[in-house]
Amino acid sequence: MRYDSVTDIIGDTPLVRIDEAVHGLRNIDLYAKMELFNPFGSVKDRAAWNMVRHRLAGAADRGDTVVELSSGNTAKALAVIAGMHGLTFRSVTNRMRIPEVKDLLLLLGAQIDELPGRSECLDPADTDDPLTRMYHTVSAAGGGYLHTDQYFNDLNVEAHLRGTGPEIIADLDGRAPDYFIACVGTAGSSTGVARVLRRHDPNVTVVGLVAGKSDFIPGIRNLDEVHEVGLFDPEVYDTIEAVSSDEAIDGLLTLVRRCGTLAGPTGGGAYQGAVRYLRGVDAGLTERRTAVFIVCDRVESYMSYLRERRPELFRQPARAHSVRTLTGDELAAARTVDVAGAQEWIEKEQPLIVDLRSPFAYRALHLDGSVNIVDDLFEEMLRGGLPFSRRRPVLLVCPVGEKSARYAALLTRMGHPDARSLSGGVIAWRDAGAELVRD
Amino acid sequence: MAPYLQPRVDGDLRSILDSHDTLHRMLDTLGSPLNLVLPDRLAANVRDFETTLRAYDLGGTVYFAHKANRSSALVRALATTGAGIDVASLGELQHALGAGIGPGRIMATGPKSREFLWLAARTGVTVGADSVPELAELAGIVAAHGLPRVRVMARLSGFASTGTTVLSRASRFGVPVSALDPLWTVLDKHREQLDFHGAAYHLDTNGIPEKAAALEGCLEAMAEAQRRGFGPRAVDVGGGFGVNYLADSREWEAWTTELTGAVLGQRPPITWDGHGYGLRNEGGRLRGALAVYPAYRAVAGPAYLDRLLATASTAHRRPLGALVLDNLYDLHLEPGRALLDQCGAVLTRVEEVRDGLVRVAANSNDVALEAHGVLMDPILVPRGEPRPDDGPVEVFLAGNLCLEADLITRRRVLLPRPPRAGDLLVFANTAGYLMDFSAGSALMQPTARTVAAWRHGGDWRWCLDERYWPVTGREETG
Incomplete structure (x- = not known):
């Protein structure tokens, strides 16, 4: 297949049946609309492209900045598209909670503005929140902004009216599915697809999934937040149900481990919410039905999200030579030396002095002649064995002598005959009036 | 209901x-x-904050922000602990001194009258200065009255962030970090009168990223101070640790959902005259922001301090608590509300x-x-x-x-x-x-x-x- 532009690849995603052995529904064929196959990785590629493509002409000449309130896939797609057309992209967000997405946006050249947190000393008379203020700025005509406004822009819905919805019907041999289940973010995909399906068959059941209030699933809004969404119309949905982050991760694991579908948490939530809802109707069915849910994006960007919530999924083998494995006895036996003793020792035997503090602090002040290996890095080095000769005595220093004692104990366990920790650390050294230098 | x-x-x-x-x-x-x-509970709350500091091996003082309550009993009880007090007026300073809190444990902050500056300098409390002119005025008072050298901290503002742009509400207080030269000049000129103890921030927010950027900014400024031959010893992270007021998060979630419904006209009002607490209904859409204190807070007080200190510096990729300690600084803080929980x-x-x-x-x-x-x-x-x-x-x-x-x-x-x-x-x-x-x-x-x-x-x-x-x-x- 040959294309003139990567944006031509957006859309026409496959519809893939989920094996009955996985979902366990007897009378329902469950299909996944594989939006993760879009070129920039998500369903938002469609909306992003549809919202800007007619406005690109002249925008580069004017030097406009594309701006969107997004912390995720829409921002990603817009950043790519903006870059392709010589525009800058600015993402304004109070929800930048996925570090991998943040890093990716920076890599793509986006500028990210994070909105301030809530006021601690509240002024109840000030109801003009930062988001509203920002909205006014970017919406002003001639302000140099191409504001895509995904939560209110009908072109977002239109992308799915013309693309996603008709594709589903075509792939089901001209029939609408009986059930359509979608997570509600901007409400663009769920609204657009639902309208197309209903137009085709008014009996389609549309299930909207939102997050619990204190919960967080990337790309899904919670029960209250959906009301802030301009495109959200409660009439679109036959029912709105909450799905938890725990369920979303369960669904994600099923999709990635059993279905060959590398879905992110939103797709996982849609799967789990779909199966939960359909299980309720499946038992009472006497004829076959079809259901479709949307797999919004890919799993790779959510490793830290998953690690935070399911650390057991990332179990690491026990590490050799780790300070975490030291016993109380080993710690108690660690050799220490006080400031006066250390001064004398340095004078006589010139031990290698290793300063375990950060380079930033080391640069400001340190013991003369010391080398700086920050503790994280030192631990990493020790994993491979002793990084210096056993014949050279070592003086370890840290701020208060606590970490350095641990490393002295570890070096001793690793067979170093004379590793000592400066007791009281650099603070004791300073407080004793001993010399600290800047190089 | x-x-x-x-x-x-x-x-x-x-x-x-x-x-x-x-x-x-x-x-x-x-x-x-x-x-x-x-009063006894205040002492217990001080210990909880100190325990968090010690968990990071950090030295430093917990300064009770007096403005949060006028009670003499609370201040006198505070005098029996190791905590200090943050006073923001001449009256509060007199009150603290009269309650038996020694000047070494008092920090004078906020907008200051000349009388306030004089008593602060006369008694030898630490002055947390809001601006360069304030430092110059203080130095003038110290010189004119032959007072001992005063320990000062400089409140900074307008912190930059790395990676993303962390936006913050504008503040009337503090020296902008983008223009610190006048600060170094006044401190250098008045070395006889002013003893630069460190940098401070005080942000009106509960956002950790903003505070992390501010703490990093203070550390950068203090590194600059080191280069200029000052010997800063402490960084002051201000207050704003928060209180969790409610027993049950579900009640808070349910109530805010009901308020949303009431503002949108989906249910009868639950407030006087349909007051929306900052939320408005514009054509069936919810606009504005809930302008109330987040009454249920899962992380507040010492736990919030812990969260801040555990946050990694984006510039140095190291937890902020470890970074402060690496630099051998004490960490001062000024909780008000959280100490009175x-x-x-x-x-x-x-x-x-x-x-x-x-x-x-x-x-x-x-x-x-x-x-x-x-x-x-x-x-x-x-x-x-x-x-x-x-x-x-x-x-x-x-x-x-x-x-x-x-x-x-x-x-x-x-x-x-x-x-x-x-x-x-x-x-x-x-x-x-x-x-x-x-x-x-x-x-x-x-x-x-x-x-x-x-x-x-x-x-x-x-x-x-x-x-x-x-x-x-x-x-x-x-």
Whole structure:
């Protein structure tokens, strides 16, 4: 297949049946609309492209900045598209909670503005929140902004009216599915697809999934937040149900481990919410039905999200030579030396002095002649064995002598005959009036 | 019915609020409204913050932000701990000195009069300066009056962030980090008068990323100070650690959802006159932002400090707590509200009950829930014999001023049973900012007296706030 532009690849995603052995529904064929196959990785590629493509002409000449309130896939797609057309992209967000997405946006050249947190000393008379203020700025005509406004822009819905919805019907041999289940973010995909399906068959059941209030699933809004969404119309949905982050991760694991579908948490939530809802109707069915849910994006960007919530999924083998494995006895036996003793020792035997503090602090002040290996890095080095000769005595220093004692104990366990920790650390050294230098 | 927002009340505060006879006796003697403070709890809260600091091996002082409460008993109790005090006026400085807190443990902050600066310099307290001109003025006073060198901290503002742009509300206070040269110049010129102790920030936010950027900014500025030959020793992270006011997160979630529904017209109003607390309905869409204190907070107080110190510096990829320690700095902090968690309550008497309106002998300046946007229920303390349980009622709470706006809260409050005149409504956990911050004597209505209470064996002892001293009957004669 040959294309003139990567944006031509957006859309026409496959519809893939989920094996009955996985979902366990007897009378329902469950299909996944594989939006993760879009070129920039998500369903938002469609909306992003549809919202800007007619406005690109002249925008580069004017030097406009594309701006969107997004912390995720829409921002990603817009950043790519903006870059392709010589525009800058600015993402304004109070929800930048996925570090991998943040890093990716920076890599793509986006500028990210994070909105301030809530006021601690509240002024109840000030109801003009930062988001509203920002909205006014970017919406002003001639302000140099191409504001895509995904939560209110009908072109977002239109992308799915013309693309996603008709594709589903075509792939089901001209029939609408009986059930359509979608997570509600901007409400663009769920609204657009639902309208197309209903137009085709008014009996389609549309299930909207939102997050619990204190919960967080990337790309899904919670029960209250959906009301802030301009495109959200409660009439679109036959029912709105909450799905938890725990369920979303369960669904994600099923999709990635059993279905060959590398879905992110939103797709996982849609799967789990779909199966939960359909299980309720499946038992009472006497004829076959079809259901479709949307797999919004890919799993790779959510490793830290998953690690935070399911650390057991990332179990690491026990590490050799780790300070975490030291016993109380080993710690108690660690050799220490006080400031006066250390001064004398340095004078006589010139031990290698290793300063375990950060380079930033080391640069400001340190013991003369010391080398700086920050503790994280030192631990990493020790994993491979002793990084210096056993014949050279070592003086370890840290701020208060606590970490350095641990490393002295570890070096001793690793067979170093004379590793000592400066007791009281650099603070004791300073407080004793001993010399600290800047190089 | 809109849900309860039951206050989180524990320990001694729970115990004394359960002693209904004691509460009624206090109020019968001293009138309504009446402020109740528990000095011993303040000391316990200081220890919790210190424990968090020590977990990071950090030295430093917990400075109680005096502005959060005027009580003498609290300040005198503070004098018995290792904590310091942050004073923001001449009156507060005099109060702290008079309570027995030594100048080495006092930090003067906020906008300062010349008299305030003079007394601060004369007694040798640390001055947290808001601006370069303030430092110059202070140096002038020190030089003119032959005063000893004053330890100063410089409040900084306008912090830049790395990676993303972390936006922050503009502040009237502090020296912008983008233009520190005048600061170095004034400190250098007045080395005889000013002893630069370190940098400070104080941000009005509960956002960790903003505070992390500010703390990094202070460390950068202090590194610059080192290069210029100053010897900064401490970084001051200000206050804003927060309090969790509610017992149950589900009540907070349910109530805010109901408010959203009410603003959108999907259910009858749950506030006075359909007040939206910052939310508005624009063509069926929700606009604005909820302008109230996040009454339920899963992470507040010492746990919030812990979260901040565990946050990695984006520039140095190292937890901020470790980075401060690496630099051998002490870490000072100035909690107000968080140190007063569970330290007091405002007691009010019910004057009248009619048509879903309960009027108490107090006004919205005495119980400043509305002014500070804190939404929580009062505790009903009935008077006299137990009455049949008639089930919960929804009421509005009105104050004793002849102003339409004088509502204790604009929330419709759910009480577990109908109140009667003579019952008490107790606003628990209000010692921080909600008690006497803005109390006055409008209409010549009585202002609250304050009572300090403490445990004595199995009993509660109490006295007027101004008569409380930490020695009160607590020690054996030697």
